[in-house]
Amino acid sequence: MLRSLWSGVSGMQAHQIALDVESNNIANVNTVGFKYSRASFVDMLSQIKLIATSPYQNGLGGQNDFSVGLGVGVNTTTKVFSQGNTQNSDVKTDLAIEGDGFFIISPDRGTTQNFTRDGQFLFDANGNLVTNGGYVVQGWVKGDLKNASKMSEDDFFKVDNTGPLQNIQVDPAMVMPARSSTKVTMRANLTAGRHADQIANIFALDSATRTASDGINPIYDSDSQLTQKAEDFAALFNQNGDAFALTENQGIWVSYKTSEMRNEIIDSDEESSIEINDTRITFTNDSAVSGVSSLIAAQNAINSVKNKTGVEAYIDNGLLRLENKNELDGDEGVKNIRITASGTGAFANFIEGDADITAFRYRYTKSVSPDSGTGQFRTTEDLRALMQYDANLIKDPTQPYDDQTASVSVKVNQYGMFEIQNKDNGDGVKQNLNIFVSGYASENVTNNVLFKETMRGLNTASLIEGGIASMTSKIGHAIHTSSVDIIDSLGTKHTIRFEFYKSGESEWNFRAIVPEPSELYGSSPSRPNIFEGGRVKFNSDGSLASMNPQVLQFDPKNGANSPQRIDLSFGKTGGFGGLTSVDKQSETYAISQDGYQAGDLIDVRFDSNGTLLGGFSNGRTLALAQVALANFSNNAGLQAEGGNVFSATGNSGQAMIGAANTGRRGSVSGSKLEMSNVDLSRSLTQLIVVQRGFQANSKAVTTSDQVLNTLLSLKQ
Structure with a gap:
């Protein structure tokens, strides 16, 4: 019982x-x-x-x-x-473990280790990450931020978790020091199309300087615009943004005066012949029968082929006057008045070689050093100099040519227009010019209409000596601009502006500009804040072929470290990851730099590896610390101490400590809590x-x- x-x-x-x-x-x-x-x-x-x-x-x-x-x-x-359900919370320092593992906490700043699944953490007045019971959370801390400026981008999000555990403490007044920029990265397209949405006026040229096309020792106007820079005409556009796309030998005729020639016609009943501008003209006239004089017959014969020769005949005080206004497009056969074979009969007074040359042919060539004696040009300066020389020769062939004192000046003005002016030379004689531009064409060369129509703005019936100038339409080059703020060692921002302009068939030039008083090494002494001479070339598929320079040196002129080296990371040779030039509009897809200003700590959060990320007022995010996790061979062997705290026992085994998502340890979720x-x-x-x-x-x-x-x- x-x-x-x-x-x-x-x-x-x-x-x-x-x-x-x-x-x-x-x-x-x-x-x-x-x-x-x-x-x-x-x-x-x-x-x-x-x-x-x-x-x-x-x-x-x-x-x-x-x-x-x-x-x-x-x-x-x-x-x-077993895993408890997770619940979202509004506290950024809350943590939940998903999987195996325990947070490591200490009641005596690391001497004793306890463990918990309760992730209700917060910062105390000294920046310690603690539990509600005051236990300090253990992990790894990044340390001093003085070397943050030397960290790679990957290092920003890493904490060294191979060292001993530490109390996680974050200074609430933490400041991230500034990092000076070392690299500018750009992805952009510079149009290769026949139309450009963004164009700017070509560089101005004066009438007295033969300008080198290499841009050495650049000259600027009062608005810091580059002047006296010759440009390849094949890379230029009209005012509507349509490319001239000049090819070899395409060009224009410029007539500075109407060609004229007077001569006496001999009465003759024999066959009369003459060759004008390579066109043979013949007639036979019996004045006794026809009642038409040889003078009138000669006039009629010449006018019957004026569409071939460009020459029209008039009777002037008993003389035959030949006139070519040089208004027809074409080859030499319709320009000027040239007697290319001596006359016979009524034309016996016309001798081979007689000529009146007032129209000049200007043809584009890709040659680096065109022969000016053949009227060839490549750059804006080549054409300007040729036109000025010929215009002065026509105005007064008795005067030796000197571009410093030329009475007819040709220049490119600030609006990108060729401008011709007939200045008064003070000799008391009014020597007016009349300008007419027409297109050059031959069996092998087509007439470039866009180029001709642009230059036809010079046309004027009377370019009066001492009067107003005559100008072409605007001529431009395709441009593209991008800007980015770079940072010096003091954390000061400086905007660097890149200005690209098309300079060749597959070539663009660029310059870099920083605000004064900052300077760029290698700049002109007159404008030390503007670096000229950058050049980018592209392959036939639009990929980057070469770029120079690849480095700029910058002096902030404010006490910061200098020279500051700025690598220009604009793409790899043969690649499409940086600058490209294909037939689409110019645009910048991305431009960035690796510097940043100093910043105050304004926010924190945890990622899935238990890393405490700090958000700073400069927009940067930095890994400040990482929470450690511990797992055991036998979780059930842990001793409950109260307050959601466990301690290790002989039956739990030693704590195996490491980062989240390593070993058998689970992941960590921020702003969440694991429920009971x-x-x-x-x-x-x-x-x-x-x-x-x-x-x-x-x-x-x-x-x-x-x-x-x-x-x-x-x-x-």
Whole structure:
């Protein structure tokens, strides 16, 4: 009877413990990071009356033992470390572990290590990352930011987690020092098309200087615009943005005066012939029969082919006057008046070689050094100089030509227009010019209409000596500009502007400009803030062929380090990852630099590796620290210390410490918390089971009591 009584008592005690455990689980249903426990029941040692026997002893089969159990006990409360649900929070320093692992915390700044799944962290007044109970979170800290300016982009988001653990502490007044720019990266297209949406006026040229086309020792006007820079005509555009696209020998005629020639016609009944501008003209006239004089007959013969020769005949005081206004497009056959074969008969007074040359042919050539004696040009300066020379020769062939004192000046004005002016030379004689531009064409050369129409703006019936100038339409070059702010060692911003302009068929030039008083090494002494002479060439597929220079040296002129080297990372040779030149509009896809200003710490957050990222007022993000995680061979062996804190025991094994997402350690989520893993439905059901077990054991006790009472009543 006493055995059954004590068995019932042990059952009630064990179920009381189970009730305590489940009550504790239910109490912590909303405790962050809580892991529920369960009571593990075991039966007590049995009282053995007879032991079990083997078969065939004394001829009998085997017999089981005869033993009576003495009750039940609880030998352990097992912690169940299943994953709890995660919940979003509005606190950026909250952390949740997804998977295996524990945060490492310390109550004595790292001497003792404890562990928790509760990620409700915050910063104290000294910048320590702590739990609600004041334990300092352990991990790895980046350290002094003085060397931040030397870090690579990848190093910004890394923390050295190979060293010993530290208290995670972040100075709330942390300042990131400035980093001076070392590289400018650009991705852009510079149009290769026949039309450009962005054009600017060509560089101005004066009338007295033969300008070198290499741009050495650049000259600027009062607005810091480059002048006296010759440009390749094949790379230029009209005012509507359409490319001239001049090819070899394409060009124009410029007439400075109407060609004229007077001569006497001889009365003759014989066949008369003459060759004007390589066109043969013949006629036979019997004036006695026709009643037409040889003078009129000669006039009619010449005018009948004027569309071939450009020459028209007039009768002027008994003389035959030939005139070519030089208004027809074409080859030499329609320009000027040239007697290319001596006349006979009525034309006997016209001798081969007689000529009146007032129109000049100017043809484009790709030659680096064109022969001016043939009227060839490549650059704006070549054409300007040729026109000025010829115009002065026509105005007064008796005067030696000197471009410093030329009375007819040709220049390129600030608006990108060729401008011709007939200045008064003070000799008292009015020597006017009339200008007419026409197109050059031949069997092998087409008439470049765009170029001709642009230059036809010079046309004037009378370019009066001392009067106003005559100008072409605007001529431009395709341009593209991009700007980026670079940073010096003091953290001061300086805007550097890149201006590209098309300078050849597959070539663009560029210049770099910084605000004064800053300077760029290699600039002109007159404008030290403007670097000229940059050149970019492209392959036939539009990829980058070469670029020069690839480095600029910058002097901020404010006490910052100088010279500051700026690498121009505009793409790889043969690649399309930087500058390209294909038939689409010019545009910049991306331009950036690697410097930044000093910045104050204004925000923090965690990434999935437990790295604490700091956001600074300069727009940069830097990894400041990394939270360490620990896992164990036997999580259930950890000792609960209260306050969501565990400590290691001999049965948990040594803590295996490392970063999140390494080993068997899980990941970390910022602004989230892991909730309790208590399942209320399971716990409430378990309460019913425990309650019934307790009731059943209490019934065993009362039954044993009744049996004892019956036994005691036997002696009565």
